[in-house]
Amino acid sequence: VDITVEVPAGWLVAGPGRRITLSEPDSSSGRVRFAFRPPSPVPAVALLASAFERRAMDIDGVTFEILLSPKHLDNLVLFADAQEPIRERISELLTESARLGLPYPYGGFSLVETPHLLRGFGGGWRLDSVQALPGMVLMKETSFPTARFARFFDDPEELRELEDAEGGIAGFKREVIERFFDNDFTGGNIFLGASRNFVAYQTSATGRGAIALNYVLDELFNRLVTGKRGYFSAHEFDSQMGVTMMGTMSDMIQGESGAIIDSIIANTVQRPAVWDRALASSLAELDPSDDPAQVLNVMALKGGAVADVLYDGLGRQRIAKLLAALVDRYRGGHFDAVEFVRTSKDIGVDIEPLLGDWLNEAALPGFLVSNVIAERLAESDNAKAQYQVRFHVRNDEAAPGLFRVRYMSGNRKRRSRDWEPTWNNTEPFRLAGYQSVEVGLLSRDPPLEIWLEPYLALNRKALRLDIPNIDFEQRSLADPFLGVKPSEWATDPVAAGIIIDDLDPGFATEYDDGEQLSNFQFQVESVDDGTTNVTLSMGPSSATLEMDQGLPVLPDLFGAGGGFGMWTRDSNEPRSWGKYRRTYARIAAGSGSRRAVFTAILPQDGMWQLSYHSPFAGGKMRKKGEHNARSARLAKLGGGSGSERSGYDLTLSAGQRAWALEFDASASERGWNDLGTFDLSAGTVRLSVSDATDGESVIADAIRWIPANEVESANPRLSARIDR
Incomplete structure (x- = not known):
């Protein structure tokens, strides 16, 4: 494009790329003329003009400027001494992107203040941010221009400490600015906005699966250069926003989150309804007109996982080579899924072995893990091979899938207050349907934590593996084994006996007083299609709770103590039962009129032992090192403190016979607890668990x-457990 703009003298114009001054202010006309002639294509053009105050710097041939209202200059003064660290950070990003074959395509970049009332999102199904535009990012006046940063620098003692720290006060100020924009989830994240210039504004996919393909490419470039992730849509600010923010606050309180935006994304896309939609259709089949907000969430869930697989499986250099090839071939135009695959093969970056037909397949894998073997190896010259860990992994579904292993090792005797764990990640391993492999890990120090992380699977969350106690005096003479190898392991411990889980069809809830479920905070309403809506009141606003296979999911912040007087589902306890997902149902103590019922069909007459699974050891805290705010609260769910008895009201019925059973949750073991052996005929048996208890919940x-x-x-159970 070639654009000429005339504005009043004293005004400046921001547009696509570098601004060229065509004439100086004319005293007779009181006007000035500028031009924009970007050397690369632009998919859209925006022009913003005002009597801006300007600050600028030239970095590696690109002019960077910030344009603010003259009334909002306090933060420019505050951060004036951070100019050099900011310059170094921008230069670092530009240099790295150019080295990877993706140079910045325009000669200038503007960060422009806009009025707060100016709408920041566009139309269409996505309601995407319009604050990111070719050659510029818009920021609302209530963002950086008027943010109260001074509070970070009002403590003289902290300032003295910062002076002695690496980077000094100026370096800390640069970090403050970066964190500020990192956590902007309203569409003004300058890192995500600026990154669109390199790939998304140069070329994009079209045809079947284009929405998913473009999303994956955006994610790949963000990971490649900025190392950041995130997305924006006005759909985020719907009735579920309150629940999302409660989940984010809970993560922060419990110390389970990194960047705030990462927690917001997780609490947005890891909802049961998003998973239900993801399992129902492939990425190519997603119809944006059918619940566009949920389509975007599914895109973030599945598309984000695909980007992770490609990035971890191919590595930075090959991902950069692929993105650069797409931009070079199709700059100013489009490509379809077939051309995308062809381009990857032409440059020797074949993605099909990693992902298969990721656009058109909806089915997902499901991973099972065997018990872990951990042992100390005999002395060797390899200092990194002192401890061996081995376990089997099976994909028990027809769809192929990928996983990696993240593990930490260390010497507990050498741990101190300043001790930082060392985490290692394996490369992604691909498992075909119904295939098993044995995984071997080696470490210098004893293993402390091991996680199997599916990229996208029916497990939904990472699996934390139980590590057995190691006999440090015993040395194994086995050869060190690192990596994976084919395995014949096919044992499914879940198949031992007849198990009814809270996610199985044999589980149901019953209410004798269903019309009395609502209270001042929760409103329960039956819908014509037979489902139930549960609405949570939060002051002047309200939010509809997510339903997970018929049960509401209670936000963590509302899960303390006895919880809610309706059966709810929790998926955050790693020791609960489940083949792939680990969940349990719970309810606050009540009168006995609200029941959970497990129904099974016994195939034969005879003596049958009945066991009840408890995810918690009655009244006992988790072992030291696993304690946090959540575990302290959850330790009480099985029956309060060790001195408080918590009897459950259980009734077993078979035909015309019934037994009242006793179960003291405060004395229970974590895992299977024997309820007795019964002489039963073949057929249907029911175990009813009511809300009557002298503890806090059931x-x-x-x-x-x-x-x-x-x-x-x-075989009692799998060794792996699911956690965040």
């Missing part, structure tokens, strides 16, 4: 029936 996780003569051979 938990319904899973039950297990085993023929009495097979009890000794039953």
Whole structure:
């Protein structure tokens, strides 16, 4: 494009790229003329003009400027001494992108203040941010221009400490600015906005699956150069925003989050409804006109996972080579999914072995993990191979999938207050359907934590593996094993006996007083299609709770103590039962009129042992090192403190017979607890668990029936557990 703009003298104009001055202010006309002639294509053009105050610097041939209202200059003064660290950071990003074959395409970049009332999102199904434009990012006046940064620098003692720290006060100020924009989830994140110039504004996908392909490419470039992630849509500010922010606040309180934006994304896309939609259709089949907000969430969930697979599986250099090839071939135009695959193959970056038909397949893998073997190896010359960990992983579904292993090792005796763990990540491993592999890890120090992280699977969350106690005196003579190799492991411990989990069809809830479920904070309403809506009141606003297979999901901040007087589902306890997902149902103590029912069909007459699964050891805290705000609260759910008895009201019924059973949750073991052995006929049996308890709440996780003569051979459970 070639644009000429005339404005009043004293005004400046921001546009696509570098601004060229065509004439000096004319005293007779009181006007001045500028031009914009970007050397690369622009998909859209925006012009913003005002009597701006300007600050600028030239970095590696690109002019960077910030244009503010003359009334909002306080922060420019505050951060004036951070100019050099800011220059170094921008130069670092430009140099790295150019080295990777993706130089900045325009000669200038403007950061422009706009009025708060100016709408920051566009139309269409996505309601995407319009604050990111070719050659510029807009920031509302209530953002950086008027943010109260001075409070970070009003403590003289802290300032003296910063002077002695690496980078000094100026370096700290640069970090403050970067964190500020990192956590802008309203569309004004300058890192995400500026990154669109390099790929998205140069070329884009079209045709079937284009929405998903463009999303993945955006994610890849962000990871490649800025190392940041995130997305914006006005859909975020819907009735679920309150629940999302409560989840984010809970993560921050419990110390389970890194950047705020990462927690917001996780609490947005990890909802049961998003997973239901993701499992129902492939990325190419997603119809943006059918619930566009949910389509965007599914895109973030599945598209983000695809980007992670490509980035981790191919590496930075090959990802950069792929993006650069797409821009070079299709700059100013479009490409479809077939051309994308062809381009990747032409440059020797074949993505199909990693992902298969990721655009058109909806099915997902499901991973099972065997018990872990951990041992100390015999002395060797390899200092990094002192400890061996081995375990088997099976994909128990037809769809292929990928996982990696993240693990930490260390010597507990050498740990101190300043001790920082060392985490290691394996490369992604691909497992075909119904395939098993054995994984081997080596470390210099004893293993402390091991996580199996599926990129996208029915497990939904990472699996934390239980590490057995290591006999440090015993040395293994086995050869060190690092990596993966084919395995014949196909044992499914879940198949031992007849297990009914809270996610199985044999689980249901019953209410004798369903019309009395609503209270001052929760409103329960039956819908014509047979489902139930639960609305949470939060002062003047309200939010509809997510439903997970018929049960509402209570935000963590509302889960303290006894919880809610309706059966709810929790998926955050790693020791609950489940084949892929680990969840349990719970309810606050009540009168006995609200029940969870486990129904099973016994295939034969005989003596059957019944067990009840408890995710918590009654009244006991987690071991030291696993304690946090959440575990302290959850330790009470099984029956309060160790001195408080928590009896459950259980009733077993089979045909015309019924038994009242006793179960003291405060004395329970974590895992399977024996409820007794019964002489039963083949057919339907029901275990009813009511809300009557002298504790704070009742938990319904899973039950297990085993023929009495097979009890000794039953494999109790998988070693892996799911956690955040």
